[in-house]
Amino acid sequence: MLYAACALAGLSALALVAEIVRELVRGAAPAISRYGLAFVLHSRWAPNFGRFGGAQALYGTGMTSAIALALAAPIGLAIGLYLAVLAPSGVRAVVGPLVELLAAIPSVIVGFWGVDVLAPFVAHHLEGPLHAALGGIPLFGAPQTTGLSVFTAGLTLALMVVPIVAALSRDLFATVPRELTDGAAALGATRWEVIRGVVLPATASGLAAAIVLGLGRALGEAIAVLQVIGDGEGIHASLFLPGNALAPRIAQEFISPVGNEIPALFYLGLILLAIELSISLIARWIGRRFDVTRALST
Amino acid sequence: MSARAASLAGRRPRGDQGRRTTGTPLRPAGNLRRRAAISRAAELAMASAAALAVALLVDVVATVVANGAPAISLAFLTQPSRGLAGGGIANALVGSAVMVALAAAIAIPLGVLIGLLLSEVAPGSRLASALELVLDMLQGLPTVLVGVFVFGLIVTAEHKETGLAGAVALSIIMLPLIARSSQQVLALVPGTLREAADALGVDRWRAVLGVTLPAAAGGIATGALLAIARAAGETAPLLLVDGLYDPAAFQLDPIAHGVPSVPMFIYTTYDLPAPSALSLAWGAALVLLSGVLVANIGARILLARSRRRMGL
Numbered sequence: 001m002l003y004a005a006c007a008l009a010g011l012s013a014l015a016l017v018a019e020i021v022r023e024l025v026r027g028a029a030p031a032i033s034r035y036g037l038a039f040v041l042h043s044r045w046a047p048n049f050g051r052f053g054g055a056q057a058l059y060g061t062g063m064t065s066a067i068a069l070a071l072a073a074p075i076g077l078a079i080g081l082y083l084a085v086l087a088p089s090g091v092r093a094v095v096g097p098l099v100e101l102l103a104a105i106p107s108v109i110v111g112f113w114g115v116d117v118l119a120p121f122v123a124h125h126l127e128g129p130l131h132a133a134l135g136g137i138p139l140f141g142a143p144q145t146t147g148l149s150v151f152t153a154g155l156t157l158a159l160m161v162v163p164i165v166a167a168l169s170r171d172l173f174a175t176v177p178r179e180l181t182d183g184a185a186a187l188g189a190t191r192w193e194v195i196r197g198v199v200l201p202a203t204a205s206g207l208a209a210a211i212v213l214g215l216g217r218a219l220g221e222a223i224a225v226l227q228v229i230g231d232g233e234g235i236h237a238s239l240f241l242p243g244n245a246l247a248p249r250i251a252q253e254f255i256s257p258v259g260n261e262i263p264a265l266f267y268l269g270l271i272l273l274a275i276e277l278s279i280s281l282i283a284r285w286i287g288r289r290f291d292v293t294r295a296l297s298t
Numbered sequence: 299m300s301a302r303a304a305s306l307a308g309r310r311p312r313g314d315q316g317r318r319t320t321g322t323p324l325r326p327a328g329n330l331r332r333r334a335a336i337s338r339a340a341e342l343a344m345a346s347a348a349a350l351a352v353a354l355l356v357d358v359v360a361t362v363v364a365n366g367a368p369a370i371s372l373a374f375l376t377q378p379s380r381g382l383a384g385g386g387i388a389n390a391l392v393g394s395a396v397m398v399a400l401a402a403a404i405a406i407p408l409g410v411l412i413g414l415l416l417s418e419v420a421p422g423s424r425l426a427s428a429l430e431l432v433l434d435m436l437q438g439l440p441t442v443l444v445g446v447f448v449f450g451l452i453v454t455a456e457h458k459e460t461g462l463a464g465a466v467a468l469s470i471i472m473l474p475l476i477a478r479s480s481q482q483v484l485a486l487v488p489g490t491l492r493e494a495a496d497a498l499g500v501d502r503w504r505a506v507l508g509v510t511l512p513a514a515a516g517g518i519a520t521g522a523l524l525a526i527a528r529a530a531g532e533t534a535p536l537l538l539v540d541g542l543y544d545p546a547a548f549q550l551d552p553i554a555h556g557v558p559s560v561p562m563f564i565y566t567t568y569d570l571p572a573p574s575a576l577s578l579a580w581g582a583a584l585v586l587l588s589g590v591l592v593a594n595i596g597a598r599i600l601l602a603r604s605r606r607r608m609g610l
Contacts, residue, residue, distance in 0.1 A: 001503055002414070002419065002502070003420070003503075005411055006411045007415065008411075009407075009408045009412050009415065010426075010429050011425075012408065013408070013433065013436070013477070014429065014432055016432075016436070016470065016473075017432045017435055017436060019451070020443070020447045023447050024443070024447065024450070026450065027454075075350065075351070078343060078344040079347045079348045082345055082347065082348045086344055087345075095348050095352060097595075097598060098352050099348070101355060101591060101595075102358075104527065104528075104590055104591065104594045105355075105358060105531075106530075106531025106532070107531070107534075108561050108564050109564070109586065112564065112579070113357075113358045113362070116361065117361050162351055163351070190333050190334055190336070191340075192333075192336055192340040195340070213438070216438045220441070222441065223537070247442045247443075247534070250442050250443075250445075250446060251442050251445070251534050254445070254537065254538045254541075255537060255541055265446070266446060266450070269442075269443050269446040272440060272443060273439075276435075276440060276443070277435055277438075280434045283434075283438075284434060
């Protein structure tokens with residue numbers, strides 16, 4: 001009885017994922033047969049003219065996620081290290097939960113904050129100095145007035161990825177055997193040398209998996225990015241210009257789809273699904289292949 | 299503090315004026331001072347990263363409180379929205395509650411059964427390892443794609459957006475969270491309890507229902523609470539499958555038509571061309587954020603209590 005009920009629940013979850021893939025393929029089929037793979041090369045998205053291309057959204061997703069990861073990976077790891085290795089237990093008991101609360105904030109509220117607080121801050125205090133210092137790189141173009149941009153979307157995503165990387169890496173760092181860190185300290189290593197020489201190498205693969213999971217979060221976020229990315233057209237070198245990305249474009253266009261736009265949106269969704277499924281497979285593969293605890297026990 | 303202890307603590311003992319001292323090998327000198335300085339700088343950087351995260355959390359919460367508090371009143375919580383004319387969020391609150399309750403009614407039994415399968419009934423089986431992979435995939439699935447899926451499955455078939463479609467989407471988001479947390483909590487139940495039940499000759503499934511599940515109930519409730527808090531704040535899937543509703547009406551029949559929700563209220567009200575809209579949207583954001591934070595803190599307390607009861 002119980003076994004049957006459990007097996008049924010398990011099978012329904014398996015069927016659910018298969019059904020999700022099937023439904024997306026089915027919905028995207030008209031667009032796939034019409035546009036083919038060239039879909040990912042065209043950047044114009046003009047529903048009223050029946051023109052659909054995924055290049056701009058793909059570029060936006062790639063750029064925002066890259067910015068998010070470039071900031072959130074080091075900051076998240078630093079927080080994880082602080083919580084697992086450095087912080088006194090009293091501080092740890094307060095700061096740890098607070099960092100996790102950051103991940104609990106609904107994305108519509110994060111996006112709201114991004115529009116109201118972060119975007120003006122970026123426009124007035126970050127774009128100018130960055131352009132002045134790094135203007136030679138086309139990524140840091142002329143400052144804009146609104147702050148609604150690919151860059152701000154990346155920062156907003158970083159805020160959402162940091163707590164994920166921090167919590168996962170903290171739990172990993174806590175698994176490093178005490179004898180290893182104590183041994184290094186007894187040999188005269190400073191705290192940083194213990195971290196760099198023992199803690200980080202012992203957890204490297206798990207950290208990679210944690211960062212990949214954070215990347216998955218950044219790639220799939222729709223609402224917060226939709227609110228701050230500014231819905232611009234075209235692909236621009238400058239990060240300070242508005243753009244768009246896969247998940248927010250899907251969310252936005254589904255509100256009032258025009259004519260044959262829905263299959264094209266399903267096509268975008270299918271691309272996003274393929275990216276996300278490979279991300280979770282990669283994270284799993286890294287975590288498995290280089291399992292810390294297994295490596296230490298053999 | 300001895301010179302040696304001082305050097306281990308990365309501090310320079312008094313009397314060392316920065317000269318390379320020979321003869322007393324444990325004095326920090328040259329290289330060691332540099333290493334200690336690097337270590338201190340790294341520690342400072344890590345502590346500042348943590349401080350930055352906390353500061354951002356405080357800033358987000360403070361922004362929501364400062365902008366939302368003026369809108370909060372009894373009328374705001376008890377009156378339905380009147381669209382452009384203002385009003386409150388009562389219909390959105392009740393709509394959210396209806397949808398999340400429906401989603402929980404679907405996801406909690408399924409999730410707990412999957413948790414049981416993974417940790418009690420058939421751990422290590424082929425079905426279990428396939429399920430682990432599938433749960434990872436579901437957990438990493440962008441919520442907007444859950445919306446696309448439900449749109450194709452239900453909305454296209456029925457030719458209308460409904461609260462039920464919203465609830466189904468939310469249940470798909472909750473399912474992996476509940477299954478994972480149940481699995482982890484069930485794995486923590488001491489084996490001695492199961493052995494005691496076995497020794498008394500209790501059936502396998504009666505042992506699960508009468509011993510293991512009750513022992514893990516607190517943890518399972520915690521996981522469910524966290525999943526509910528997560529679902530209550532989801533906007534993207536609702537935008538796709540439950541975005542069309544009359545914002546000024548008390549529409550609460552999830553099968554017949556779209557149902558208002560707090561996240562959708564926040565998202566749509568923010569863009570309304572009415573002077574009071576911004577304040578209403580922040581007010582709703584404050585209500586949602588308080589609910590989510592209270593649920594998260596409450597779940598943490600519940601978890602600590604159930605762990606203590608299990609003697610962990």
